[in-house]
Amino acid sequence: MPSPTSERAHTEWMVTPVGAGPVTRRVVLGIVAILTLLFLIAPLALIFSSALSQGIGTFFNSLTEPGTQHAILLTVTTALIAVPINIVFGLAAAWTVTKFVFPGRTLLISLIELPYSISPIVAGVAYIFVYGSQGLFGPLIEAMGIKVMFALPAIVLASMFVTAPFVARELIPLMQVQGTDEEEAAVTLGASGFATFLRVTLPNVRWAVLYGAILCNARVMGEFGAVSVVSGNIRGQTTTLPLQIELLYQDYNVAGAFAAATVLTAVALLTIVIKVALERISPDHAQAAARPPGH
């Protein structure tokens, strides 16, 4: 997680004599610069230039095409549902593992971070096995007349699974650093558990929550693998923006695909801007986040 503090640390490390003379340093910097240009900047530039290659009119027509409009709407809806739920989950999880000591705590932390290391397609397939018509709960859910798979609920569930650790992961190191002193003081002064949470814990971590939420949002909007498995790919119905991009691309509608891609890219760029701004506002959080959890 880059942050002002860790960058400074890196710069100091680079000037300390560990056999890295000015030439080596320049070569390494040059390699990094070239790789950044090749693998980050060039594709980004290409997205925008391809999207605009057939003129600004085509670009806007592509964006207002009903399929793409619906995909944007669906993606925003998904984020509006999944992100708040994951904020609540992240807060609850971080609160549980940092303010209380109980057996299995480390295991729980690892479990929370599991979605980071699991391939999204596994998550998607797992949801099919649980909620699909031939899955574990599928027949029961269907008998109740509820539709989960291949509809909005499945898309939201898959997105939530993939992004579950985002908020918790930001909060846990910070809340560990902050310790339980302030909460203990509040409780001693007679505050209820909920009041303590609302008036002591939450204000302390508000920037971290926002930070986690922003990252979570970017990932929800961009999730492809898990959503692709559970969406059913019904055009104009269950295609989220990333799926719509693939679909347009496979329809040989390259300009349309790149136009849709600019929306996601814009979300990503905006995310970076907000992220940097938050790191400036809340140096505490940046310091804590730079430390690996459990330290």
Added chain:
Amino acid sequence: MNRFIIALAAGFGILATAPAQAQTPNTLLNVSYDISRELYAEINVAFAKQWKAKTGQDVTINQSHNGSSRQARSILEGLEADVVTFNQVTDVQVLYDRGKLIPADWAKRLPNNSSPYYSLPAFLVRAGNPKGIKDWDDLVKPGVQVIFPNPKTSGNARYTYLAAYAFAKNKYGADKADDFIKKLFANVPVFDTGGRAATTTFVERGTGDVLITFEAETSSIRDLAGKDKYEVVVPPTSVLAEFPVTVVDKYADKHGTKALATAYLEFLYSPEGQDIEAKGYNRVTDKTVMAKYKDKFPEVKLYRVEDEFGGWDKLNAEHLNPGAKLDTLFGGK
């Protein structure tokens, strides 16, 4: 467990608030194979127009496209298709075998085994045909790169397997056919999951000397990219690929769309439907339409699954089921 309970609770919470995505009786979901997008986009417009003229009702047809086996799987898991338009009998049959979503005799409900049009695996080569690819023999030569999707996930690729197998069996004898297929698979640098992805590999990424896919797709790509870039080669023999369609009774009944769904599939057999299909390089049975487009369809000897492989049941048991011949030959790809 914590997470799971929250997820579950959230799932139900959403359902309480989200507008039900129930289908109205004038909406159909056609779940189809990967490369049929353009065809059904055109069919849908024509059908909607005809239906409006006949009944005064506006109708919306939603589309979902992917590898047909994956689509069948999704339908079994609850993707509520009113009709399926697939490229492989097995993928429709599985809807009866594993889900009882359609009756056992579904294939008898419409003419020609419920297959309104048919096609065959053909070759698309780069302009000038530099590797001189004319027949299945030419695909197993050293140094020839062949592109087709994964026969485990794509009905399209399974037909390629069958055509190659039938060719080898008839030319060299059944005992040599396995070797022929092994050599063919060895010449494939990448197996994509669906027909369209394989097309992308061949066209956009410029990988391979020959793309094998349905004749309809080879011809459309050539038209789209230009005759100066690609040539279509129809080999002397291939295998008849039926494109079975059926109403998915369970979901059509649930949505109250059975009459509309049936009319939609019958439209595929009407002169107007057949004309659109043939224009998209699919071979049809309507003689007038075929005569009109005869320049598009070179002569070819087509093996039938029934004659060459003893029917779909036998074919599945011997070749396509997990652990059968295809798995053995496909091996660790």
